[in-house]
Amino acid sequence: MNTECVAMLLAGxxxxxxxSLTFNNAKPAVLFGGKYRIIxxxxxxxxxxxxxxxxxxxxxxPYILNNxxxxxxxxxxxxxxxxxxxxxxxxxxxxxxxxxGTADAIYQNLDFxxxxxxxxxxxxxxxxxxxxxYSKMLAFHKKKEADLTIAxxxxxxxxxxxxxxxxxxxxxxxxxxxxxxxxxxSNKASMGIYIFTWxxxxxxxxxxxxxxxxxxxxxxxxxxxxHANEKRIxxxxxxxYWRDVGTVQSYYDANMDLLDVNCDFDLSDRNFRVFSNNxxxxxxxxxxxxxxRNSLICDGCIIFGKVENSILSHDIVIHKKxxxxxxxxxxxAIIEDGAILENCIVGARARIKGDARYITDTxxxxxxxxxxxx
Amino acid sequence: MKNAVGLILNVDGEDDSLKDxxxxxxxxxxxxxxxxxLIDFTLSNMVNSGLSHIGVIGSHKYSSLVDHxxxxxxxxxxxxxxxxxxxxxxxxxxxxRLIKVNLRxxxxxxGFLESTTAEHVLIATPNLVTTFDFKNAYDIHLKNDSxxxxxxxxxxxxxxxxxxxxxxxxxxxxxxxxxxxKEHSTGHFFTEMFFIKKTLLIExxxxxxxxxxxxxxDMIKQNIDTLRVFGAQHTGYIKRxxxxxxxxxxxxxxxxxxxxxxxxxxxxSIHTKIKDNHPTLYDDPSQVSNSIVGSGCTIDGTxxxxxxxxxxxxxxxxxxxxxxxxxxxxxxxxxxxxxxVMDKDTKISDHTTLVGKPHAPIVLKKGTVI
Numbered sequence: 001m002n003t004e005c006v007a008m009l010l011a012g013x014x015x016x017x018x019x020s021l022t023f024n025n026a027k028p029a030v031l032f033g034g035k036y037r038i039i040x041x042x043x044x045x046x047x048x049x050x051x052x053x054x055x056x057x058x059x060x061x062p063y064i065l066n067n068x069x070x071x072x073x074x075x076x077x078x079x080x081x082x083x084x085x086x087x088x089x090x091x092x093x094x095x096x097x098x099x100x101g102t103a104d105a106i107y108q109n110l111d112f113x114x115x116x117x118x119x120x121x122x123x124x125x126x127x128x129x130x131x132x133x134y135s136k137m138l139a140f141h142k143k144k145e146a147d148l149t150i151a152x153x154x155x156x157x158x159x160x161x162x163x164x165x166x167x168x169x170x171x172x173x174x175x176x177x178x179x180x181x182x183x184x185x186s187n188k189a190s191m192g193i194y195i196f197t198w199x200x201x202x203x204x205x206x207x208x209x210x211x212x213x214x215x216x217x218x219x220x221x222x223x224x225x226x227h228a229n230e231k232r233i234x235x236x237x238x239x240x241y242w243r244d245v246g247t248v249q250s251y252y253d254a255n256m257d258l259l260d261v262n263c264d265f266d267l268s269d270r271n272f273r274v275f276s277n278n279x280x281x282x283x284x285x286x287x288x289x290x291x292x293r294n295s296l297i298c299d300g301c302i303i304f305g306k307v308e309n310s311i312l313s314h315d316i317v318i319h320k321k322x323x324x325x326x327x328x329x330x331x332x333a334i335i336e337d338g339a340i341l342e343n344c345i346v347g348a349r350a351r352i353k354g355d356a357r358y359i360t361d362t363x364x365x366x367x368x369x370x371x372x373x374x
Numbered sequence: 375m376k377n378a379v380g381l382i383l384n385v386d387g388e389d390d391s392l393k394d395x396x397x398x399x400x401x402x403x404x405x406x407x408x409x410x411x412l413i414d415f416t417l418s419n420m421v422n423s424g425l426s427h428i429g430v431i432g433s434h435k436y437s438s439l440v441d442h443x444x445x446x447x448x449x450x451x452x453x454x455x456x457x458x459x460x461x462x463x464x465x466x467x468x469x470x471r472l473i474k475v476n477l478r479x480x481x482x483x484x485g486f487l488e489s490t491t492a493e494h495v496l497i498a499t500p501n502l503v504t505t506f507d508f509k510n511a512y513d514i515h516l517k518n519d520s521x522x523x524x525x526x527x528x529x530x531x532x533x534x535x536x537x538x539x540x541x542x543x544x545x546x547x548x549x550x551x552x553x554x555x556k557e558h559s560t561g562h563f564f565t566e567m568f569f570i571k572k573t574l575l576i577e578x579x580x581x582x583x584x585x586x587x588x589x590x591x592d593m594i595k596q597n598i599d600t601l602r603v604f605g606a607q608h609t610g611y612i613k614r615x616x617x618x619x620x621x622x623x624x625x626x627x628x629x630x631x632x633x634x635x636x637x638x639x640x641x642x643s644i645h646t647k648i649k650d651n652h653p654t655l656y657d658d659p660s661q662v663s664n665s666i667v668g669s670g671c672t673i674d675g676t677x678x679x680x681x682x683x684x685x686x687x688x689x690x691x692x693x694x695x696x697x698x699x700x701x702x703x704x705x706x707x708x709x710x711x712x713x714x715v716m717d718k719d720t721k722i723s724d725h726t727t728l729v730g731k732p733h734a735p736i737v738l739k740k741g742t743v744i
Contacts, residue, residue, distance in 0.1 A: 034653035035652075267653075268652045268655070278648045278649075278650055280448060282644070283408030283666050283668045286663060286664065287631065288663055288664040290663055292661075293658050293660065294658035296654070299669050311653075312653075
């Protein structure tokens with residue numbers, strides 16, 4: 001078992017900007033790309049990076065998430081002593097409280113990390129779609145003898161004002177942070193992925209916990225404090241596909257990227273696999289009159305209608321004389337005879353009546369993506 | 375069904391038409407229906423009916439069975455309360471008629487029978503395509519204090535009949551006679567699934583060790599007057615896969631929605647080994663109709679009336695119809711296939727055309743490269 005680096009995955013957020021997709025479900029457990037859930041990406045990354053110990057911090061609507069993670073075997077995280085551990089808020093001798101911020105969530109689980117006594121701690125969040133070998137980032141962190149390494153990527157200059165921006169010197173040492181700056185000095189955006197040297201993180205968290213003014217957030221409090229204390233903070237340059245799927249539009253766009261032949265994000269790449277927790281289902285049944293073009297379809301689907309440029313999760317029934325175009329359909333939905341859907345998301349187990357018409361107004365250049373739940 | 379254990383046999387004798395598929399596997403692990411192996415049906419039916427201890431007898435071609443069943447986790451059979459035993463078969467040789475239930479196979483596995491406290495054994499073959507709840511048959515078995523309860527199908531031959539296939543004769547609801555195909559047909563076909571009292575099974579096993587006659591069904595047939603033998607009817611879909619033509623026909627049956635529904639969309643599902651594949655990508659332009667498709671495929675071409683297993687890749691301009699393409703096959707550009715069965719890991723290069731016949735499809739062995 002590799003105890004050099006323990007990963008802590010922040011999975012407690014509500015994800016309120018995803019609207020009804022997170023009414024009953026924590027954001028990391030939201031379906032993505034048909035069969036996946038968002039948390040598959042960081043967990044698979046851990047597996048592909050030889051990280052054996054992962055603590056998953058849960059808080060909001062954890063049932064589906066906990067059930068999905070199970071014993072971690074889907075991501076080869078079912079070791080006898082390490083593996084995946086679900087860490088909800090808990091009661092102690094002096095009572096208990098919810099996790100009040102990202103840093104607080106880790107602070108409340110210092111004991112957990114201490115059990116493994118690692119050299120380094122990797123902090124991840126459960127709302128990004130990307131593939132990354134964290135072991136390379138760890139090697140960078142060690143080489144730089146850093147106290148903290150933040151993964152960064154170049155974003156288009158015109159978007160830089162929406163991100164946390166870092167300014168570095170030629171050695172990738174971070175000199176300045178700008179949170180969503182009006183006038184960004186660089187286009188290196190933080191990806192919300194941190195590697196801390198454990199003793200520095202522990203010291204910083206203990207200090208932060210004693211600060212009554214603090215919101216106990218990594219981005220707002222802990223990292224600026226380390227910066228102010230002149231700790232060694234480096235930016236690890238990442239290039240490749242990375243998407244934040246925090247809003248309905250960005251979630252929809254990232255899904256649709258999977259259908260774009262020009263997009264280099266490949267779920268079928270055998271060299272860097274994305275794993276998910278599967279249950280046994282029958283294969284897809286494609287009826288005599290079905291028409292399917294440029295779509296991703298999962299096991300358990302039964303299709304009699306027309307499906308174009310769409311992503312279908314498990315156990316979906318598409319009746320005849322239906323038409324789906326640019327649609328994401330979640331598990332167990334039923335689309336009845338005659339329904340026509342375009343540019344929308346159909347929620348899990350929704351039943352769409354045959355007279356349903358969701359057709360995009362072609363004059364609208366940025367149509368809003370509807371999430372349909374009944 | 376706490377008082378019963380399940381026992382899945384291996385099939386004695388393999389039809390020549392299937393020999394290309396069965397070089398490295400037994401009939402029980404023949405791929406079927408886009409993602410299954412034949413044994414999944416019998417095994418899942420047993421689990422779904424509430425049996426919690428199941429033994430599977432392997433043939434000498436073990437590795438595919440062990441690889442497929444593993445610890446039995448996918449069938450919920452790796453719990454402290456439920457388990458799966460993979461048992462060793464015997465090296466059977468036969469002269470003349472094949473033996474339907476060969477007690478030699480049980481000879482090595484007395485421990486499996488003796489270690490259980492269950493009083494009844496449900497025996498079934500692994501090549502039956504059906505969904506069946508054994509509870510009703512078990513009730514008949516218990517209610518009548520039967521020694522043996524045979525599950526039968528009325529009026530509908532499940533398969534190409536062989537010399538060792540049996541028919542049931544009834545006097546009221548009691549089975550009063552068993553007949554081989556050659557003798558005469560009563561229209562009640564034995565489905566190769568039955569309950570038997572464990573004490574009787576062990577008794578007959580002892581007897582066959584003394585006499586050298588290992589044919590269990592024949593022993594039941596000889597003693598039909600003294601044994602309490604009853605029948606339980608199977609009213610749903612059931613087919614036995616025992617030759618290539620039957621394999622083709624039964625596979626293509628799945629493309630009829632009613633049969634697909636009965637087999638896969640009922641309240642109990644057929645479990646199989648889980649693979650973690652990406653969703654199937656239907657490229658643009660692809661045209662797929664009336665087919666079954668597994669996960670992890672990329673499809674760029676036309677498919678009609680076919681069964682495509684997991685992880686198959688098909689390239690632009692190709693056309694597949696009336697065919698079965700097993701796991702991890704690669705099909706090049708502008709390939710034309712009609713009535714072809716491709717075993718696993720087969721590759722077909724660009725511009726190849728293969729056309730078989732409905733009753734004699736072209737079979738490509740595992741790993742063939744054309």
